[in-house]
Amino acid sequence: MKEYKHPGNEKNFYKGFTYTFKKEVVEQVLNGLMSQRYAAEKYGISRNTVASWCKQFNPDMGSKNHPKDKEIKKLKEKVEELEMLKDIQQYMLAELQKQVGREELEKFLPKQLFKEIQKKVHKNSK
Known part of the structure; x- marks a missing residue:
């Protein structure tokens, strides 16, 4: 050298x-x-x-093809997919609440999830 x-x-x-x-x-x-x-x-x-x-x-x-950039892109796509699944599940639980009642649903769900469902139910009822 x-x-x-x-x-x-x-x-x-x-x-x-x-x-x-x-x-x-x-x-x-x-x-x-x-x-x-x-x-x-x-x-x-x-x-x-x-x-x-x-x-x-x-x-x-290259700047757009950097391995870390690819991984970040995949992770963002996964987050979007999971958020969509969460929304679907919350919608389904809100529909279930209409059928079985609020008190019955509350017995089986974690508090935080139940609160999110209530927000979804309240939002959809407007």
Whole structure:
């Protein structure tokens, strides 16, 4: 590894990194062991260099295709799905309340869920 001094800057810049070193840095970033910023600071290289290596070793590393972004998108979709299921279940319980009565339903449901059902019943009755 050769060391070069960038003119007008006190920071040392390195050229000629080995394939193994680049891969090691990228794996640490992709595995979530460190951020690109931290890797750049730790190894004394620019964040752009680390980002470039990440894209070189993992083409899916683009801003919209970052593994964490994909996971966040999946989790948001799951939350939406669960909220929809919750709404359906609350609607069904509100309908059940109409058939069996409020007191009977209250016996079998947790207090918080019962309160949410009452809000749903009150909202639907308007």
